[in-house]
Amino acid sequence: xxxxxxxxHLVAAIGAxxxxxxxSVPVVLLAGSGGDKPDGPPLENMEAIEASIAxxxxxxxxxxxxxxxPDPVATPDSIARTDDKITDAKCCTTRADCxxxxxxxxxxxxxxxxxERHQCVKDKPDKxxxxxxxxxxxxxxxxxxxxxxxxxxxxxxxxxxxxxxxETTKGDEYSxxxxxDFNDAFEYPKVLSASGxxxxxxxxxxxxxxxxxxxxxxxxxxxxxxxxxxALKAIEKLRNEHPKPVPTYLLKAITTQWRxxxxxxxxxxx
Amino acid sequence: xxxxQNQKSRAATLALAAVAAFGxxxxxxxxxxxxxxxxxxIDVNAKRxxxxxxxxxxxxxxxxxxxxIATVTSFDLSVASVFKxxxxxxxxxxxxxxxxxxxxxKWKDVGAFGVVKYKITATDVEFRLYEVSKGTNASLTKTYSxxxxxxxxxxxWCNDVVKFYTGEPGFFxxxxxxxxxxxxxxxxxxxxxxxxxxxxxSNNSSTNILPAWSPSGQLxxxxxxxxxxxxxxxxxxxxxxxxxSGQRGMNTGAAWSxxxxxxxxxxxxxxxxxxxxxxASDGSIVKRITNDKSIDTSPAWSxxxxxxxFVSDRSGGPxxxxxxxxxxxxTQVSFNGTYNTTPTWSPRAGAQLxxxxxxxxxxxxxxxxxxxxxTMTRITQNQGSNEEPSFSPNGRAxxxxxxxxxVFIANADGTGxxxxxxxxxxxxxxxxxxx
Numbered sequence: 187x188x189x190x191x192x193x194x195h196l197v198a199a200i201g202a203x204x205x206x207x208x209x210s211v212p213v214v215l216l217a218g219s220g221g222d223k224p225d226g227p228p229l230e231n232m233e234a235i236e237a238s239i240a241x242x243x244x245x246x247x248x249x250x251x252x253x254x255x256p257d258p259v260a261t262p263d264s265i266a267r268t269d270d271k272i273t274d275a276k277c278c279t280t281r282a283d284c285x286x287x288x289x290x291x292x293x294x295x296x297x298x299x300x301x302e303r304h305q306c307v308k309d310k311p312d313k314x315x316x317x318x319x320x321x322x323x324x325x326x327x328x329x330x331x332x333x334x335x336x337x338x339x340x341x342x343x344x345x346x347x348x349x350x351x352x353e354t355t356k357g358d359e360y361s362x363x364x365x366x367d368f369n370d371a372f373e374y375p376k377v378l379s380a381s382g383x384x385x386x387x388x389x390x391x392x393x394x395x396x397x398x399x400x401x402x403x404x405x406x407x408x409x410x411x412x413x414x415x416x417a418l419k420a421i422e423k424l425r426n427e428h429p430k431p432v433p434t435y436l437l438k439a440i441t442t443q444w445r446x447x448x449x450x451x452x453x454x455x456x
Numbered sequence: 457x458x459x460x461q462n463q464k465s466r467a468a469t470l471a472l473a474a475v476a477a478f479g480x481x482x483x484x485x486x487x488x489x490x491x492x493x494x495x496x497x498i499d500v501n502a503k504r505x506x507x508x509x510x511x512x513x514x515x516x517x518x519x520x521x522x523x524x525i526a527t528v529t530s531f532d533l534s535v536a537s538v539f540k541x542x543x544x545x546x547x548x549x550x551x552x553x554x555x556x557x558x559x560x561x562k563w564k565d566v567g568a569f570g571v572v573k574y575k576i577t578a579t580d581v582e583f584r585l586y587e588v589s590k591g592t593n594a595s596l597t598k599t600y601s602x603x604x605x606x607x608x609x610x611x612x613w614c615n616d617v618v619k620f621y622t623g624e625p626g627f628f629x630x631x632x633x634x635x636x637x638x639x640x641x642x643x644x645x646x647x648x649x650x651x652x653x654x655x656x657x658s659n660n661s662s663t664n665i666l667p668a669w670s671p672s673g674q675l676x677x678x679x680x681x682x683x684x685x686x687x688x689x690x691x692x693x694x695x696x697x698x699x700x701s702g703q704r705g706m707n708t709g710a711a712w713s714x715x716x717x718x719x720x721x722x723x724x725x726x727x728x729x730x731x732x733x734x735x736a737s738d739g740s741i742v743k744r745i746t747n748d749k750s751i752d753t754s755p756a757w758s759x760x761x762x763x764x765x766f767v768s769d770r771s772g773g774p775x776x777x778x779x780x781x782x783x784x785x786x787t788q789v790s791f792n793g794t795y796n797t798t799p800t801w802s803p804r805a806g807a808q809l810x811x812x813x814x815x816x817x818x819x820x821x822x823x824x825x826x827x828x829x830x831t832m833t834r835i836t837q838n839q840g841s842n843e844e845p846s847f848s849p850n851g852r853a854x855x856x857x858x859x860x861x862x863v864f865i866a867n868a869d870g871t872g873x874x875x876x877x878x879x880x881x882x883x884x885x886x887x888x889x890x891x
Contacts (some may be wrong), residue, residue, distance in 0.1 A: 359549035365498050375569060377538045377621045389492050402495065409569065412589030413502075416564065444495035449502050 217316060220407050277301035361445060364388070367424060368447050372417035380407035380452045386414040387444035392437055394424040394429030404445055410452065417447075457792040481853050483538060502508075506540035507621065509533055509570040510563060512730065513544070515551045517576035521606045524778045525581065528610035529572060531650055533630045535875055536618050537867040542568055558586045564609065572617070576601070585620065590862065596620050604830055611891070618850075627848040628890030631692065631857050632877070633657065633667035633675055634863055637882040645679050646692065649848070649855070649865070649887065651877035666709055669888035670736070671716040678708045684716045687721060687739070692888065700739040706728075709754045714803075718742060720755035720781075731755050731766050733781065745783050756799045756810070757781070760882040765789070765799040765810055776812055777828070789827055792816075798844045802868065804851035810869070811854055822856050824868065833870040849890040857882045 278284035278296045284291040287304050293304035374380070382405030387398040399418035404411050431439045513526040520671075533539040549562035556575045563571050563586075571586040576891040592860035598616050599610045608656035613628035617625035633646045640661045647654035662681040670676055678685050681837065687707040688697035701707040712719055715737060723732045731745040733753045746752040747888075749768035757764060764781050767774050777791035778798045790796040795815035804810035808827035813820050822835040822862040823847045836842040841859040847868065848855070855865045855877075863878035863885055 345721055357583065361496065361498065365500060368498075369500055369503065373505045374502045375507035375538075377507050385494055385497060389625055408589040409587060412564070412569075416567075439496075442492055442494075444492045446495045446497040447500045448497050449500060452504070
């Protein structure tokens with residue numbers, strides 16, 4: 187099948203008309219519906235939703251490694267600054283003064299300088315600007331990852347070494363809770379005395395339950411060793427009934443090592 | 457063919473089960489369940505508490521005696537300021553099967569550190585003390601004749617138990633004397649320290665006050681039976697009193713010296729109440745200790761006999777002062793509040809501990825004062841009006857009178873609660889010597 191030119195034109199014209207009508211009818215209908223009698227609730231009853239105006243985002247950057255500013259060059263106070271103020275230019279202010287130093291009257295220093303003892307000096311001294319950020323002079327830490335404050339690991343502290351010793355207040359917060367539970371559970375009669383120390387240990391699982399306990403070092407005092415065992419057993423019961431899961435970041439430290447408690451010497455309290 | 461399919465199906469099921477089991481094992485198992493390699497050690501300060509001890513009633517023998525022995529033993533140990541007596545309802549052990557022995561684990565499971573067992577026969581009572589941590593061998597064994605009553609037997613056993621743990625004698629079986637008011641009279645009474653077996657010491661219709669036990673068990677008290685407040689001495693069981701000091705005016709507030717040879721008391725023979733020391737044998741004056749225009753009363757000896765504490769209003773209100781028992785200048789030691797009276801010195805050797813009555817907010821309470829460290833410890837608080845403390849013979853407990861309620865005993869270190877041992881009118885409490 188083939189068309190002549192005129193037939194092609196006719197078909198094209200009919201098609202264009204059909205497409206135009208198809209596009210314009212909904213527009214007319216929609217325009218009519220928004221006219222005299224609006225559908226839906228009146229404007230004042232409609233919920234207002236605030237929307238912010240869209241803005242163009244700045245192009246995302248990869249985190250930039252901070253480069254450390256060069257250390258400030260230490261300059262001695264006042265002396266160097268005073269030296270900097272003096273220029274080589276000579277000057278005088280009064281006729282008699284100029285005569286005394288054999289300078290032509292009117293030999294001044296120019297803008298920004300003033301005449302002091304026949305020497306041109308900077309008019310305003312370089313005083314520190316008090317309005318600046320008081321921390322601006324604090325030097326940057328050399329290591330951006332370094333934590334502020336005093337070092338936390340002193341010799342013998344709770345440092346996760348195989349046999350480090352620590353106060354109950356030190357160490358990670360999970361071990362502190364464990365130590366607090368232990369302190370609640372452990373009791374030794376004041377009427378007894380024990381010169382030795384007993385070390386009892388717990389193996390904590392990731393879910394916070396106690397896998398096992400052991401007496402690591404006996405004191406030589408049956409009652410003290412027994413008191414330790416009772417305390418460990420009590421914590422085992424408590425933590426198995428109410429487990430406190432180990433935080434993810436402490437998993438390795440807590441679950442792969444024994445958490446041990448060492449009693450101090452217990453003298454009789456009469 | 458069908459069989460082959462079934463086998464294939466079973467094999468597939470088994471394989472799936474194995475895979476599932478492996479998966480479950482991998483997922484449910486802890487991330488680090490292997491035995492730990494190293495360890496982290498935390499130093500801990502152990503709490504020091506009372507010694508948990510169990511006193512089960514013996515299930516064999518004389519049931520009434522067995523119950524009384526357990527009751528008296530439990531009470532004695534509970535007020536010894538050393539033990540925490542466990543509730544018998546918590547016991548897990550089969551007492552009949554155990555007999556006079558113990559199954560340590562059963563007692564460990566109820567928190568006992570010590571267990572008291574006894575066996576009553578027709579002639580004896582055999583006691584055993586077990587330390588649970590030491591297994592089935594008794595740490596202390598004693599046998600007492602049943603010639604004595606079960607109460608006395610239990611007191612003796614408890615004294616032995618206290619001695620075993622502390623090295624000190626117990627106070628069980630000792631007596632407490634006090635004054636009880638009647639119609640127009642005041643009588644001196646004595647009773648076992650736990651309130652049992654009370655009996656009258658004075659037997660007159662006059663006013664009798666301020667009993668004081670001697671180290672050997674005699675009682676001195678002030679009586680108005682011959683109109684003047686004179687000092688009398690009688691045996692600890694009562695009987696006809698002997699006048700020891702009949703000076704003109706007051707002969708009151710007597711306190712025996714630790715060796716029993718002298719008494720300190722208040723005499724007002726010269727008009728003003730002053731502290732004197734008299735001979736216990738004949739009442740003759742040994743020395744005048746104070747000489748001040750103020751009122752000086754209520755002397756109390758230090759355990760070594762070198763000092764006397766007393767009450768004086770020389771600084772305004774009544775306060776506690778300490779003076780050498782050979783006389784000299786007195787030093788004020790109480791500074792809390794404006795009213796401090798009735799001092800008593802702890803009998804513990806070397807102790808610098810005084811208990812006294814203090815008034816605050818219109819209420820009287822018992823406090824102790826360590827003269828060395830100046831530490832004050834409250835023995836009573838918000839529990840009525842408490843007066844006239846007296847130490848137990850070993851210094852571990854304090855007896856005192858609570859107005860309108862009776863006589864109480866409490867731990868001298870301020871721990872625990874006071875226990876009522878006498879219900880009724882009582883003042884002027886004094887705790888007697890060791891039995």
